[in-house]
Amino acid sequence: MATKKKKVEWVCSECGGTTVKWAGRCPHCGQWNTLKEFVVESGAAARFGDARHKGLVSASEVMDLNDVQAQEVPRIITGFQEFDRVMGGGLVAGGVSLIGGDPGIGKSTLLLQVMYRLVHQEVKCLYVSGEESPGQIALRAKRLGLEPQGLRLMSEIQLEKIEATLLTEKPQFVVIDSIQTLFSDQLESAPGSVTQVRECSARLTRIAKSSGITLIFVGHVTKEGSLAGPRVLEHIVDTVLYFEGDTHSNFRLIRAFKNRFGAVNELGVFAMTDRGLKGVNNPSAIFLSEHKSHVPGSVVMVTQEGTRPLLVEVQALVDASHQPSPKRLSVGIDQQRLSMLLAVLHRHAGLACYDQDVFVNAVGGVKITEPAADLAVLLAIYSSFRNKSLPEGLVVFGEVGLAGEIRPAPRGQERLKEAAKLGFSKAVIPRANAPKQPIEGLEIIAVDRLSNALDAVS
Numbered sequence: 032m033a034t035k036k037k038k039v040e041w042v043c044s045e046c047g048g049t050t051v052k053w054a055g056r057c058p059h060c061g062q063w064n065t066l067k068e069f070v071v072e073s074g075a076a077a078r079f080g081d082a083r084h085k086g087l088v089s090a091s092e093v094m095d096l097n098d099v100q101a102q103e104v105p106r107i108i109t110g111f112q113e114f115d116r117v118m119g120g121g122l123v124a125g126g127v128s129l130i131g132g133d134p135g136i137g138k139s140t141l142l143l144q145v146m147y148r149l150v151h152q153e154v155k156c157l158y159v160s161g162e163e164s165p166g167q168i169a170l171r172a173k174r175l176g177l178e179p180q181g182l183r184l185m186s187e188i189q190l191e192k193i194e195a196t197l198l199t200e201k202p203q204f205v206v207i208d209s210i211q212t213l214f215s216d217q218l219e220s221a222p223g224s225v226t227q228v229r230e231c232s233a234r235l236t237r238i239a240k241s242s243g244i245t246l247i248f249v250g251h252v253t254k255e256g257s258l259a260g261p262r263v264l265e266h267i268v269d270t271v272l273y274f275e276g277d278t279h280s281n282f283r284l285i286r287a288f289k290n291r292f293g294a295v296n297e298l299g300v301f302a303m304t305d306r307g308l309k310g311v312n313n314p315s316a317i318f319l320s321e322h323k324s325h326v327p328g329s330v331v332m333v334t335q336e337g338t339r340p341l342l343v344e345v346q347a348l349v350d351a352s353h354q355p356s357p358k359r360l361s362v363g364i365d366q367q368r369l370s371m372l373l374a375v376l377h378r379h380a381g382l383a384c385y386d387q388d389v390f391v392n393a394v395g396g397v398k399i400t401e402p403a404a405d406l407a408v409l410l411a412i413y414s415s416f417r418n419k420s421l422p423e424g425l426v427v428f429g430e431v432g433l434a435g436e437i438r439p440a441p442r443g444q445e446r447l448k449e450a451a452k453l454g455f456s457k458a459v460i461p462r463a464n465a466p467k468q469p470i471e472g473l474e475i476i477a478v479d480r481l482s483n484a485l486d487a488v489s
Contacts, residue, residue, distance in 0.1 A: 041066040042225045045262045069226050104292055107204070107245065110148050113301055113310035114141070116339070117272060117285050119293015122204065124243045126292060127236050129210075129265065130285075131250040131258040132274025137283055137301075137308055138249050139163075141274075142206045143172060144307050149204055150181040157202035161188040161212030175307040188222065190215040190231050197238055207235065209249040211259060228260040236267050265289065277396055282317055283308060284397065287337065296400075297337030315342040315453060318395035328415030331426045331455070332407035333446035334399050340442070340449040342426065344394040345404065347411035352388045363393025364408060365400070372431060376409055379435030379481050382416060403440035405431035406459070406484060413485055421488050424456035429464070435481045439463035447473060459487050 040049045044067055048059030056063050106121030115121045118128070132138050146156045160168060165186050172182075183200060187193055190213050197205065207213070213231040214222040221227070232248065239246040248268065251259040258265060265271050271289040276282055285299040300314035311317065319331065319342060328347045333340050345364075352358065361369045369391055376382050391408055393399050406429035414421050428446055430438040440446070443464030450458060451473040458475055465477035478484045 039068060041068055042261065043067075044225065044260070067225055069220055069224055106292075107149070107152075107154060109145050110152075111145055111310065112312075113299035114145060114285070116337075117287050117293075117297050117299040118270065119287075119290050119297070122245045123269070123292050124203070124245055125240050126270065127239050127246045127248070127268045128270040128272060129248045129250050129258070129268040130272040130274060131252045133252060136274045136276060137303060138274050139208055140171065140175065141285075141301070141308050142208070142247060142249070143168070143177065144175065146182055146204065146206065147172075147177045154204055155183070155200075155202045156181075156204045157183045157185060157196070157200055157206075159185045159187060159193055159196075159205065159207050161186075161207070161209060163208075188212050188214060190234060191217075194234065194238060197242070197244065201242070202244060204245045204247075205239075206247050207249065209251060210264070211251045223260075225261045229263055232264050232267055275396070275398070280396060282311070282396065294337040298339060298341070314339075315449070318343040318393075318397055325420035325423060327418050327420050328411055330407050330411045330414065330421055332399075332404055333426055333428045333450055334397075334401060334404060335440070335442050335446065340446045341397070342450065342453060342455075343397055343399065345399075345407045345411050346392045346394060347408065347415045348390040349384060349387050349412055349415040350390075352386055357384070357386060358388040358390070360389075361391040363396070363398050364391050364404060368402075368405070369408065371433070372405055372409055373412070375431055375433060375435060375481065376412065380409075380413070380485055382413060384412070384416065387416070401440070402430040402438075403428045405429065406437060406481075409481065410459075410484065410488060414488075419489075422457055424454070425459065425488065426450040426455040426457070427459045427484075429459075429461040429478075429484075431481055437461045437478050437480060437484060447475070459484055 040051060041053050042049050043057040043059060043065045045062045045065045046057065046060035048057060050058060053066055057065050104123050106123055108121040109115055130138055146158060149156050165184050168184060185196060210232055211223045211228060214227050215230055218226055218230060235246060253259050269291040270287060273286050273288060275284040275286060281303050283301040283303055287295060287297045289295060300311040301308040302311055329344060331342055331344050334343050359366065359370055373384050373389065389412060406427050409431060410421065410427055428440050430440060432438055439461040443460065444466060447458060447466060447470055451470050456472060456474060458473055460477055462477040462479040465475055476487045478487060
């Protein structure tokens with residue numbers, strides 16, 4: 032007897048859209064080489080199709096927004112200050128988070144430390160490990176100096192067994208390490224496939240929302256640095272965190288790219304020690320180099336990461352190029368924006384770098400995505416090109432437009448207060464950010480054109 036041919040669909044790993052045949056470009060989101068083949072599971076029709084076609088589904092209740100009472104979300108404070116900051120002030124009951132990062136960056140170490148702090152507050156915790164054995168986790172806890180009493184541990188990758196355990200144990204806080212290792216026996220595809228990741232995350236999220244469990248997924252990342260699996264995974268969860276940092280450095284950064292219960296782009300700074308991760312109280316100190324004397328090509332800017340202003344040193348090196356195509360390299364700064372800023376510097380300041388190699392670096396491994404870094408980048412390039420150091424105690428910020436104008440940056444007052452608190456004495460800022468009241472110890476130089484800013488530091 033001939034076996035029934037399995038139905039095959041192609042699913043986009045970016046947007047989750049499906050198509051019946053392969054194409055180089057996803058017809059839904061336009062991304063290239065993102066369509067992955069998977070077998071349509073027969074269980075899906077059995078679970079959803081029958082009731083839908085037989086008309087057995089009743090209508091859901093519809094409410095008027097005026098009748099809904101807005102309430103403050105109660106939070107569980109872990110006591111890990113930097114982690115609570117990134118989460119928006121603490122953990123939320125029923126909140127589902129996803130944390131990703133390179134292998135060995137410290138994701139499991141951080142979550143294990145968070146769980147032990149919660150256990151001491153008599154919060155019932157469960158650690159579900161799909162990658163490590165209980166012995167390996169116990170060894171890590173011993174190395175970190177954590178007392179193992181009170182933490183529940185489970186080594187399992189089958190979704191149905193995990194669901195049954197959650198209903199039996201009734202924990203308040205659960206870590207799934209990692210979501211790519213789980214599988215459901217109702218699906219035929221392998222663990223880590225688009226179907227398995229989507230189904231497992233959706234079912235666990237439903238349990239968390241209905242029972243009030245705070246759930247954190249640990250996610251793998253691809254070689255490009257994005258979270259592995261379907262893009263729909265990031266849409267399902269409430270919070271998406273990325274663990275950043277160089278494994279050769281002691282510092283780690285956690286950045287929130289999505290947070291339904293807090294500020295987006297919030298940044299937490301940690302130091303990796305032999306006893307695990309420790310929060311850094313003054314993160315600006317690690318982003319500032321300590322020069323015994325002022326050097327050309329260095330300027331300090333104030334960037335805003337979520338609700339926190341940070342002082343970061345931006346360095347530039349401009350050197351004569353001996354190649355037909357000069358190099359343009361940036362670390363921590365958008366490289367495309369660097370090319371645009373060099374054109375603005377040529378047109379509106381008369382400084383040509385077409386025969387120069389230009390290298391720009393944000394000290395400390397931090398990534399600056401906001402346009403308020405434009406003025407700092409241009410002043411650092413100008414200083415290196417002229418081989419002239421900038422004034423002592425200078426701090427800058429501001430967006431530079433294509434017409435050479437200096438545009439304001441958000442939360443300018445907070446940036447200036449942070450700079451004054453750390454001992455800076457002079458600030459070159461957009462005119463629209465000039466404070467109405469003077470700030471003690473800080474000389475404000477407000478400019479509205481790039482040429483004015485260069486004159487102020489010459």
